[in-house]
């Protein structure tokens with residue numbers, strides 16, 4: 477298993493001129509130059525855009541017949557946003573190579589990010605195949621939204637280098653990655669991946685245990701379940717749900733998380749007063765916890781509600797609008813300044 481060699485205390489953009497190590501298994505996170513992305517849909521494509529913008533050479537493979545064309549379209553669409561954020565020295569969309577086979581994609585990779593469909597058997601087989609094709613010691617991360625690595629690493633010959641690196645859409649703008657290993661993952665692979673993501677410009681949460689759904693998806697899922705219940709029962713429209721967050725708590729959450737935000741609800745008394753004051757309402761029936769049945773009626777109501785909320789804007793229009801808004805929030809909350817300082 478690769479050892480994390482964290483020689484530099486600060487995350488750094490990958491340089492393009494340093495000699496490439498001949499032993500991929502010994503590559504320190506700071507020295508990685510070539511990343512492979514396997515599965516190039518919404519998330520894999522977003523990872524490709526992110527790594528290109530950070531100055532890496534990227535190889536990508538996806539079995540869909542038109543995957544290369546779609547991937548380049550996604551990268552082209554993301555590039556203006558990435559340019560406005562600031563590209564790493566030498567970064568270029570031309571440093572993407574779409575390969576014909578998975579084996580070609582990972583042959584010289586120093587890190588592999590898997591972003592194939594969320595199906596357990598597919599992930600198991602794919603991770604085993606990636607493990608046999610990737611140079612020894614190179615860490616392989618899965619973008620899974622919720623499968624524990626323990627359940628996905630069952631058939632790989634070397635499960636010790638398999639980790640979860642759970643991103644947020646789009647990976648080229650949302651900083652967070654949740655990193656966790658499985659029962660058979662070596663702790664050094666988890667540490668190596670966490671450090672690599674930091675060097676690659678991400679904000680990392682490392683989990684010691686396999687929390688089902690990780691941290692952020694557990695939180696999002698609770699909110700999502702309540703939202704679906706309210707639509708199913710006619711208590712709120714899709715528009716009400718979205719407005720309740722974008723005009724309400726969502727504005728605060730980009731600045732402070734739910735914990736510090738609620739500490740301020742206690743005024744001078746902070747969280748202690750907040751708990752004394754509002755603690756009893758935790759017992760009120762404010763949440764349903766059980767997921768609603770995703771029957772045809774609810775499915776149709778949510779899809780129709782989103783179409784109505786889009787109000788004629790295409791998915792591409794919405795992606796542009798989201799990217800612009802996220803960049804403004806990153807800028808307004810000082811995150812871009814911090815990024816620039818650490819380069």
Ligand SMILES: NC(=O)C1=CN([C@@H]2O[C@H](COP(=O)(O)OP(=O)(O)OC[C@H]3O[C@@H](n4cnc5c(N)ncnc54)[C@H](O)[C@@H]3O)[C@@H](O)[C@H]2O)C=CC1
Nearest residue numbers: 515516517518519520540591592593594619620621643645
């Ligand atoms: N969509 C989202 O918001 C997020 C998704 N994820 C995770 O990322 C992963 C990918 O999800 P999406 O990009 O949304 O799906 P997607 O459907 O957009 O893309 C999946 C891609 O995988 C390709 N593919 C199919 N079989 C494959 C195989 N055997 N090997 C390699 N590639 C294969 C497909 O051709 C497709 O291009 C999933 O594990 C998902 O849970 C994680 C965070 C957010």
Ligand SMILES: C[N+](C)(C)CC(=O)CC(=O)[O-]
Nearest residue numbers: 620621643644645693696
């Ligand atoms: C919808 N989702 C569960 C796939 C979302 C994620 O996993 C993370 C995100 O981007 O919100």
